[in-house]
Amino acid sequence: xxxxxxxxxxxxxxxxxxxxxxxxxxxxxxxxxxxxxxxxxxxxxxxxxxxxxxxxxxxxxxxxxxxxxxxxxxxxxxxxxxxxxxxxxxxxxxxxxxxxxxxxxxxxxxxxxxxxxxxxxxxxxxxxxxxxxxxxxxxxxxxxxxxxxxxxxxxxxxxxxxxxxxxxxxxxxxxxxxxxxxxxxxxxxxxxxxxxxxxxxxxxxxxxxxxxxxxxxxxxxxxxxxxxxxxxxxxxxxxxxxxxxxxxxxxxxxxxxxxxxxxxxxxxxxxxxxxxxxxxxxxxxxxxxxxxxxxxxxxxxxxxxxxxxxxxxxxxxxxxxxxxxxxxxxxxxxxxxxxxxxxxxxxxxxxxxxxxxxxxxxxxxxxxxxxxxxxxxxxxxxxxxxxxxxxxxxxxxxxxxxxxxxxxxxxxxxxxxxxxxxxxxxxxxxxxxxxxxxxxxxxxxxxxxxxxxxxxxxxxxxxxxxxxxxxxxxxxxxxx
Numbered sequence: 121x122x123x124x125x126x127x128x129x130x131x132x133x134x135x136x137x138x139x140x141x142x143x144x145x146x147x148x149x150x151x152x153x154x155x156x157x158x159x160x161x162x163x164x165x166x167x168x169x170x171x172x173x174x175x176x177x178x179x180x181x182x183x184x185x186x187x188x189x190x191x192x193x194x195x196x197x198x199x200x201x202x203x204x205x206x207x208x209x210x211x212x213x214x215x216x217x218x219x220x221x222x223x224x225x226x227x228x229x230x231x232x233x234x235x236x237x238x239x240x241x242x243x244x245x246x247x248x249x250x251x252x253x254x255x256x257x258x259x260x261x262x263x264x265x266x267x268x269x270x271x272x273x274x275x276x277x278x279x280x281x282x283x284x285x286x287x288x289x290x291x292x293x294x295x296x297x298x299x300x301x302x303x304x305x306x307x308x309x310x311x312x313x314x315x316x317x318x319x320x321x322x323x324x325x326x327x328x329x330x331x332x333x334x335x336x337x338x339x340x341x342x343x344x345x346x347x348x349x350x351x352x353x354x355x356x357x358x359x360x361x362x363x364x365x366x367x368x369x370x371x372x373x374x375x376x377x378x379x380x381x382x383x384x385x386x387x388x389x390x391x392x393x394x395x396x397x398x399x400x401x402x403x404x405x406x407x408x409x410x411x412x413x414x415x416x417x418x419x420x421x422x423x424x425x426x427x428x429x430x431x432x433x434x435x436x437x438x439x440x441x442x443x444x445x446x447x448x449x450x451x452x453x454x455x456x457x458x459x460x461x462x463x464x465x466x467x468x469x470x471x472x473x474x475x476x477x478x479x480x481x482x483x484x485x486x487x488x489x490x491x492x493x494x495x496x497x498x499x500x501x502x503x504x505x506x507x508x509x510x511x512x513x514x515x516x517x518x519x520x521x522x523x524x525x526x527x528x529x530x531x532x533x534x535x536x537x538x539x540x541x542x543x544x545x546x547x548x549x550x551x552x553x554x555x556x557x558x559x560x561x562x563x564x565x566x567x568x569x570x571x572x573x574x575x576x577x578x579x580x581x582x583x584x585x586x587x588x589x590x591x592x593x594x595x596x597x598x599x600x
Contacts, residue, residue: 188221189266191233194273198247198435200313202240203276207233222266231266237274242341243312245437247275258440279439280432281312282319282336282344284376284406286363288425291377291391291401296322296329299394303430306364310339314434319414320379322393326414327352327384335437338362342525346439352383354410354536357441357510358526359577360429361406369427371578375403375416377426382411382538391422398422404429408575409527410536441509448599449478450485450504450512450519451532452542452574455592458559462488465562469597476507476532478599485596487546487553488561493581494520494549497598504598506530522549524577528596541571541587543595549581559589566590 193205195214206213211220212235222233235253237246237260246258250273253262264270285306293299299318307316319326327348336344342358345351361368379390379402389402401422404414414429443449456468465484473482487493499517506512510526513519529537545562546553547570555561557570568586571593587593 190219190221190269191264191266192217192219192269192271193235194251194271196273196275198275198277201244201276201278203238203244203246203274205235205237205272205274207235209233233264233266233270235262235264235272235274236260237262237276239276243281243337243339244276244278245335245439247277247436247438249274258438277437278313278435279335279337279437280314280333280435281307281310281339282360282429282431283307283339283362283364284360284369284429285427286365286367286369288427291422291424291426292395292397294395295393296320296324299428302428307430307432310364312339312364312432314432316430316432319429319431320377320394321386321390322379325384325386326378326380330431330433333431333433333435335435335439336431337439339364339366343439343441348384354382354538355508356409356413356527356536357439357508359407359409360413364430369406373427374406374578375426376406377428378402378404378414380404380414382415384414387415387418389418389420394422396422407578408539409529409577410538410575412539412575416539443505443507443509446502447505447511448480448502448516449473449482449507450528450596450598451476451507452529452537453484453594453597454531455594456543457565457592458543458562458569458589459565461561461563462486465595469595472532472597473599478507478532481600482597483600485549485598486543486558486562487549487551488558489553489555490561492546492548492550492552493544497600507532507534520549522581527575527577529574532597537574537594539573539575541585541593542574543587543593544570544572544581546570547581564589569593 193212193214194217195205197203204214211222212218239245248258249256249262251271252264253272256262262272289302296318299320303316303318317329331348334347338344338358339362344357344360345355363369379386381387387402389400391401392399399422401420402415402418403420405412405416408416453469453472456465465486469482469484483496485493497520499520501516503515504512504519507530512524512526512528545558556567559567559569567589569589571585571587572581573584
């Protein structure tokens with residue numbers, strides 16, 4: 121497999137790096153504490169869904185009196201969620217329903233109150249606001265102009281947790297029911313609320329088995345997917361490599377049995393409903409994104425043991441991400457054919473960014489015969505984010521070192537690329553290419569160029585294929 125060796129079905133898959141989250145994360149993640157300062161910052165920036173944007177109350181009404189006016193806040197919770205709402209200036213600190221009076225000198229010149237909804241843990245979120253905060257949507261903050269009595273409400277809910285099993289199980293346990301029971305047992309032991317089933321297709325497709333639920337996060341709080349619709353369309357956020365214990369599956373042991381295709385539908389490769397060791401199987405890879413996470417290959421055998429995925433099915437918890445204002449953006453380009461040199465590649469990236477309304481300057485992440493791809497960027501800047509709000513690595517240095525925690529497969533327009541070739545020009549980000557590996561420094565349509573794959577996260581820059589220079593092939597575009 122591209123990127124190194126992963127044990128399991130179908131003869132294994134390659135895995136060249138320690139894992140999707142660098143800086144020692146293969147040693148395990150702490151579910152309660154988050155990954156580290158970098159990850160926590162990414163989660164706060166992303167899951168708050170544009171927290172600081174909130175809803176701008178605008179200027180006060182010209183006829184607004186000084187008050188004081190009452191503000192009543194109602195807090196609802198889907199069990200076992202917790203959470204509170206507080207106000208700035210102070211006065212509101214709600215566990216259920218509370219009212220405070222605001223007005224006159226207690227407020228700023230705009231008579232504005234800011235409410236902040238704080239879920240009880242990283243495995244919880246808000247379903248939305250009501251009343252005079254209805255326009256805030258899924259933002260954690262709402263601003264209200266106190267030009268009269270006001271009301272607001274918010275609902276806290278748990279996320280559904282999804283994880284990969286830390287242990288391996290026989291592929292022939294007799295239907296999906298035994299795997300469902302394992303998922304429920306593991307989830308309950310880990311303290312995850314609700315009902316859990318295996319992401320495995322038998323007589324019913326895996327995606328149909330989780331219908332009615334919405335919003336899945338990994339045990340470390342990182343979001344995996346928003347809905348069954350987004351899953352079917354391949355809109356995977358952070359790769360599903362975290363186990364019920366909060367640790368990463370180790371390199372070399374990254375495959376999972378699914379019997380399920382890229383859109384979540386079952387196929388004929390399910391060990392004859394997980395009952396026949398002589399039947400064929402389909403398997404996914406946990407450190408890959410769109411499509412490949414659930415079906416990397418088909419035709420593996422059904423002997424031995426394998427990991428499987430587990431999904432919660434009890435809650436409606438929307439997942440919303442946004443790109444922080446200070447972040448740098450990175451995206452997968454549309455196909456580009458060499459011939460115009462590195463400057464032509466940079467122009468292609470810049471034009472795509474401009475069309476998408478992105479700020480800043482953009483360059484192609486390509487090597488030449490005189491310079492590495494990494495040398496074109498500073499690792500000391502802010503981390504890079506995909507256009508959908510997913511933080512690609514803890515730091516810029518991590519990404520330039522070849523470590524991703526999500527696939528860099530989202531275009532500037534927001535499309536999710538399937539597993540396909542992407543231009544690189546060298547065997548690693550820090551390596552200088554050659555004339556032969558870079559289409560003559562991207563000036564020629566003759567010959568071939570070194571490429572990698574778009575859905576890989578572990579050692580995502582690994583040299584895996586050669587692509588014809590006269591064929592249009594995507595590349596990675598990064599903000600300076």
